[in-house]
Amino acid sequence: NGCVPSFLDFLLPECLLGSAIHRGLAWLFGVAQTHFMPCRLVIFIDDLDRCDAEKALEVLQSMVLLTEGTPFIIFLAIDPRIVVAAIETSSNGFFGQAGVNGHEYLDKIVQIPFVIPQLAENEKMQLCRGYLSGTNATKVLFMSKMGWSEDMIEALTAIDLSAKGLTIPDFEGLAEVISSSAYSLTSVNLSGNECGPEGAKALAPAIRATASLTSINLLFNDLGSE
Incomplete structure (x- = not known):
């Protein structure tokens, strides 16, 4: 028309x-x-x-x-x-x-296949450290994809992995420990080559807030300072 x-x-x-x-x-x-x-x-x-x-x-x-x-x-x-x-x-x-x-x-x-290569171990560590040392919004997004609970995410966003004296090369070990924990950690033993009191103080508030294990041992292979 x-x-x-x-x-x-x-x-x-x-x-x-x-x-x-x-x-x-x-x-x-x-x-x-x-x-x-x-x-x-x-x-x-x-x-x-x-x-x-x-x-x-x-x-x-x-x-x-x-x-x-x-x-x-x-x-x-x-x-x-x-x-x-x-x-x-x-x-x-x-x-x-x-x-x-x-x-x-x-x-x-599939006419044009494209395979994304696997990340090397050091690349995984850099990626995880980058997520957790970024903004709280970035941390929440990453930990949500990990399947962690809201309470655990809220507690862990208090951790500043970019702070002086606190780097975690062995992030996978930390992730496994945290994701396997339930609700309250009453005793924490941090053991490592250079794990000073500053690192323990930075972790303590978040660990206390998480909830339900009586004892845990976080082993960081090369916990060093930046």
């Missing part, structure tokens, strides 16, 4: 399920390319390795349909070990009978 289309004209129909999502998105791009410049839609799929095996395979199969002759670009972030096992488990032996394993099936779907 010659009218300029409004934003509402580009909304997808409601209640799209399954293949209807594909049709709806195709319709959206058709309208966009008619009235505007050609465009592409980037989709990021994460946590597929947390789905059950059958659902993971369904998503992979949907990706094949969604990317064939369409303007969609899909980024897939997964743990391939889990997804490969899911493919082989949910196929009921079909791929095995065809002589195809899960890795080969996944390779046919």
